[in-house]
Amino acid sequence: MDNLAQFNPIVATFLATLFTYIMTTIGAASVFLFRTVNRKLLDLMLGFAGGVMIAASFWSLLAPAIEMSKGGSLPLWFPSAVGFLAGAGFLFLLDRIMPHLHLFLSVESAEGLKTTWSKTTLLILAITLHNIPEGLAVGVAFGAASLGVPEASPASAVALAIGLGLQNLPEGLAVSGPLRAAGLSPKHSFFLGQLSGLVEPLAGILGALAVIRVIPILPYAMSFAAGAMIFVVIEEVIPESQQTGKSDLATIGLITGFVVMMILDVALS
Secondary structure: OHHHHHOOHHHHHHHHHHHHHHHHHHHHHHHHOOOOOOHHHHHHHHHHHHHHHHHHHHHHHHHHHHHHOOOOOOOOOHHHHHHHHHHHHHHHHHHHHOOEOOOOOOHHHOEOOOOOOOHHHHHHHHHHHHHHHHHHHHHHHHHHHHOOOOOOOHHHHHHHHHHHHHHHHHHHHHHHHHHHHOOOOHHHHHHHHHHHHHHHHHHHHHHHHHHHHOHHHHHHHHHHHHHHHHHHHHHHHHHHHOOOOOOHHHHHHHHHHHHHHHHHHHHHO
């Protein structure tokens, strides 16, 4: 697996984010089997997605970024703290600007700039917002691995891609399921559901390019991706998973997702 370091990081990032996109597509394809989404199952899967993202933010991004900062002229915590805050701030601005709608809410509850866009479009944009930091994280991880940085191995980048791919299953379902329940055809619901995952390859390639072109920003870039993902988890994933007021399944899903991602990162690194 370490031979991945010999690959073009852009190609490796594209293949990895293509995998995460395919997992979104598989989740969206569930509309061909079920007309309605089992809310308990969706809460469990959204919790799982949140757990994966939290674990990936630490083991795959923040911890390596802190290690990379050792021996520098700045305090050890500085690059990671600055990058993390910048990533969270970036998503905060996107959240305020990009029109989007959280799951199971009325169109009047849409966030971001006011528009006359349809509920379908706003739902897709909400999941797209989720996918931007995931793509960035994969791109930064593969870009770092291609540079031969000891703290960022190709195996760790692969583990990150696998973990984020697994949590993309509920994201595809989270878009296509409600659309199917609202009366759209299975084909239309599937098309719109998978569409939300297309941003990941683009964000991933941008992340990889930034890292390999400007090597000193590496710990900042990794922490930036971590901060962006944690913002999404706190702002969107966890609240959506607990809207019914029955948080047990969502909590179990989150803990399970955290452990799965931790195992993947430790076992494959």
